[in-house]
Amino acid sequence: MGSAMNPPSMSEAKPVPSRRRGRIQLLLIVLGVVGPMLLATGMYKLQFWVPEGRSYHGELIGNGQTRADLGVQADEQRWQILVTAPKDCAVDCQQLVYLARQIQISLGREAGRASHALAAAQPLSADYAAKLDREYPQLQRYPLDAGVFARTTGDKAVPQLWIVDPHGNLVLRYEPNVKGKDLLNDLRHLLKLSNIG
Structure with a gap:
């Protein structure tokens, strides 16, 4: 109990x-x-x-390709706005070169972190080369290996604009009809996020 x-x-x-x-x-x-x-x-x-949304306007290159994969041999240690011309540098190409320079200038205080360049597969016309010498003193110029460029890009014969990081990696690609404001916003965003270059 x-x-x-x-x-x-x-x-x-x-x-x-x-x-x-x-x-x-x-x-x-x-x-x-x-x-x-x-x-x-x-x-x-x-x-x-x-997610479907994105914060950039160009085509993101995330496969580890470098400037050398485009057929451009360069040793730039800053961010670069690179125009490629697999044929002659005609109207579309010249507009992209102008845009690249304007974008770099528009960076203001950050302009020293970037450069603008042209890689052309064919020699420039004498008039245009003289214009570049006169009006684009900071433009870097490189030869473009058209065969390497065609293998990498799928034989796109149109001029294109690329954002390249300080290590030479391709980051974004743009067609000739890119809007300057979109390109500037993308580059500013990259510079803000980056602690290199």
């Missing part, structure tokens, strides 16, 4: 399986660390849940 009245002591209560609880906690910790990495990898590889 006395035992029915007294509650069981702590030593007589059913023990909580602490080993099982520890395993569950360890599993939750591992899932909390590894789970997001697996999810992110799956999203990248399988392209699901990828």
